[in-house]
Amino acid sequence: xxxxxxxxxxxxxxxxxxxxxxxxxxxxxxxxxxxxxxxxxxxxxxxxxxxxxxxxxxxxxxxxxxxxxxxxxxxxxxxxxxxxxxxxxxxxxxxxxxxxxxxxxxxxxxxxxxxxxxxxxxxxxxxxxxxxxxxxxxxxxx
Amino acid sequence: xxxxxxxxxxxxxxxxxxxxxxxxxxxxxxxxxxxxxxxxxxxxxxxxxxxxxxxxxxxxxxxxxxxxxxxxxxxxxxxxxxxxxxxxxxxxxxxxxxxxxxxxxxxxxxxx
Numbered sequence: 001x002x003x004x005x006x007x008x009x010x011x012x013x014x015x016x017x018x019x020x021x022x023x024x025x026x027x028x029x030x031x032x033x034x035x036x037x038x039x040x041x042x043x044x045x046x047x048x049x050x051x052x053x054x055x056x057x058x059x060x061x062x063x064x065x066x067x068x069x070x071x072x073x074x075x076x077x078x079x080x081x082x083x084x085x086x087x088x089x090x091x092x093x094x095x096x097x098x099x100x101x102x103x104x105x106x107x108x109x110x111x112x113x114x115x116x117x118x119x120x121x122x123x124x125x126x127x128x129x130x131x132x133x134x135x136x137x138x139x140x141x142x
Numbered sequence: 143x144x145x146x147x148x149x150x151x152x153x154x155x156x157x158x159x160x161x162x163x164x165x166x167x168x169x170x171x172x173x174x175x176x177x178x179x180x181x182x183x184x185x186x187x188x189x190x191x192x193x194x195x196x197x198x199x200x201x202x203x204x205x206x207x208x209x210x211x212x213x214x215x216x217x218x219x220x221x222x223x224x225x226x227x228x229x230x231x232x233x234x235x236x237x238x239x240x241x242x243x244x245x246x247x248x249x250x251x252x253x254x
Binding site: 017020021045053100107109110112 | 196205239
């Protein structure tokens with residue numbers, strides 16, 4: 001039988017970049033239960049690091065909305081991650097892809113996180129639920 | 143995340159990165175990496191022991207390459223594993239910082 005998470009798993013993160021290391025260890029633990037391939041683990045880790053670091057670095061949270069909630073569910077061949085935060089409405093899918101730089105002198109470091117998420121997740125959806133942002137990312141073997 | 147630097151032939155510096163080039167890994171080495179990049183004109187960054195790369199790691203590589211390039215120098219990347227290379231290519235970095243898979247080619251590419 002295909003390995004699956006019997007129920008959705010949750011992790012609550014503070015708005016602090018140092019939390020990303022704790023998240024990475026937690027994702028690895030879930031990935032072991034699901035017996036995910038190295039490629040799937042890499043994509044999950046990449047997209048979730050980008051999602052969380054965007055929220056921490058750019059999101060403005062009102063008092064009481066500081067927590068970020070990460071949930072994971074699914075099975076070996078279809079993992080879904082939900083990222084919820086109480087910050088100002090921010091739909092990353094509305095951000096245009098970065099302009100390709102033509103030379104190293106013109107290249108601007110940064111702005112790549114959302115582009116990478118869109119390329120490495122199988123599907124991304126954004127929802128605004130009351131005062132919360134929810135980003136849903138699906139991962140299937142590519 | 144570990145960083146080791148060695149001078150190889152003809153004024154070329156090889157910087158070996160080892161570990162996860164995620165937000166924590168990039169933060170752990172950015173000062174040393176930028177100091178090296180800011181003072182060298184021919185740099186080979188060996189990525190063969192890097193198991194993970196996210197956008198903060200790309201930012202580190204790009205900032206370093208800009209510092210080397212601003213002095214008229216050259217920086218190349220050596221030996222990324224397929225997953226790391228896919229991130230580099232998806233980000234369009236391979237067109238700005240050449241990727242090599244053999245050390246000889248990398249050294250020849252940066253030689254002053």
